[in-house]
Amino acid sequence: MATILIVDDEPDIREVIRFALEGTGFRVIEAGHADEARKLMQSEEPDLILLDWMLPGRSGLELAQQLKQNPKSRGIPIIMVSARGEEEDRIRGLETGADDYIAKPFSPREMVARVNAVLRRSRPEGPTDQIEIGGLRIDSVSHRVTAQGQRIEVAPTEFRLLHFLMSHAERAFTRSQLLDQVWGEQIYVEERTVDVHVRRLRKALEETGHDNLLQTVRGVGYRFSDKP
């Protein structure tokens, strides 16, 4: 299911939130301050961020602005959390780009409900250009590969190869077909080059526990499939 990033400087609060969210089936990652959050965003791809208004050093507001300005993270909805329930704050928070606002103290139940609502809202039925198979998600717009919110680093050629295979999952292709489709018909490269790229992809996927998705079809070529 979805991955939620909690950014709050109080470990206790984080623990409470984590408990409530994990109980509902979410995956939770935490950051104690803005810098840690920024760092985490390099390797993770949360579907939603729960951001405390007050953070040591820079405020959460500032972090929110940054996230919304960065094209990579812009699409990720943010829920601001704050002890100050003032109307003014609420407005400022939403102006910054936050997608919702929760005032402390809040009931875990309310929070879970809001998280669900925001996720539902931010993910309109209109399928964005994503494919998800076997727990692996590839997004050709943001050009990213993720598994359970964890980002998987993939070089450009490997990305195109993976994207093509996932777009035609369950179907076996010869090396020659893959070269035509992924490299282009004009380009001449050795067929064995495909093998090497498959190898690199497999390595990358294995590091996040995704195994056996890129299958060898002996005498033919390769196939992407989540079935054994």
Added chain:
Amino acid sequence: MATILIVDDEPDIREVIRFALEGTGFRVIEAGHADEARKLMQSEEPDLILLDWMLPGRSGLELAQQLKQNPKSRGIPIIMVSARGEEEDRIRGLETGADDYIAKPFSPREMVARVNAVLRRSRPEGPTDQIEIGGLRIDSVSHRVTAQGQRIEVAPTEFRLLHFLMSHAERAFTRSQLLDQVWGEQIYVEERTVDVHVRRLRKALEETGHDNLLQTVRGVGYRFSDKP
């Protein structure tokens, strides 16, 4: 790449869409009203239609209905575009047979993403080319042999042999015919080689409880059949 037909009465809108789509590599053709669209459909074969809800004369909804009724154009996916973002419209549009729905104003990026998504969804229904006889299934696209969902490992030559025999079930072939069909007429191998491959196939099938599908026709050769 794919061809997209835009049907909209506002040239400006068409221009915006054309620009976004052509930038992504699509070929674009345009129509300013329903009649022009119908005429274009005679000579062109778009892969997808972007159809404005409101058109002078007859509404886009009507055109969509017509297109979906005509067997020639039925298979072409339609995305309805509308300024009216009402839930009701969305439902009516989809009921008519539209494959997706975009509300104005939309970002070009979102539109491209939707176009891609719809194309992906509607296209891959390629003929799966499966044969199933006696509980045994062979799929020449994914290159797989299964029985009750259980995969059966088969080497390339055995795959081709089994595929040929299953494609012509109930029919007996001599070893010589099989060699011609499966190995190729140019290749010379001993006729007894066929026996060995049949043997290997039988072994593989037996392991999943499928017995007696590859039948010996004494004095002739072999036959695939689910009847005893």
Added chain:
DNA sequence: CCTGGCCGTCACATCCTTGTCACGGGATCT
């Protein structure tokens, strides 16, 4: 100019595939 990432090739190690044989059990015909 240097550094790091990306990519296409190689060479080598493995594992798999496959065509043949040889042997033996049945079936068929005389």
Added chain:
DNA sequence: AGATCCCGTGACAAGGATGTGACGGCCAGG
């Protein structure tokens, strides 16, 4: 029954196909 013929079966060696690590060239960013 005996003589043949046909087919099932297990073993095997050579050749092929794929996995894998390393290397050098190229290019963009610093």
